[in-house]
Amino acid sequence: MRRLALSVVTLAVVAGGLTACSEKERWCEHDATDTVVANSYCEKKTLGYEWEDDSSSGTKVKTKKSKRSSK
Helix, strand or coil: CHHHHHHHHHHHHHHHHHHHHHCCCEEEEECCCCEEECHHHHHCCCCCEEEEECCCCCCCCCCCCCCCCCC
């Protein structure tokens, strides 16, 4: 009986740890200034605001293509 209880507790701890590691925290930012704002801006899909997440890579670089004028 003690062995069963220990197995159940171990399984619960492992499952809880896996869930916590797989969740990513995210927040809403103003795209142009990278200022953290209320989540409601992103939830309403307001132009100029985007969700950011706590990605482990941290190497995401945003690039914008400029228009070339033909002369």
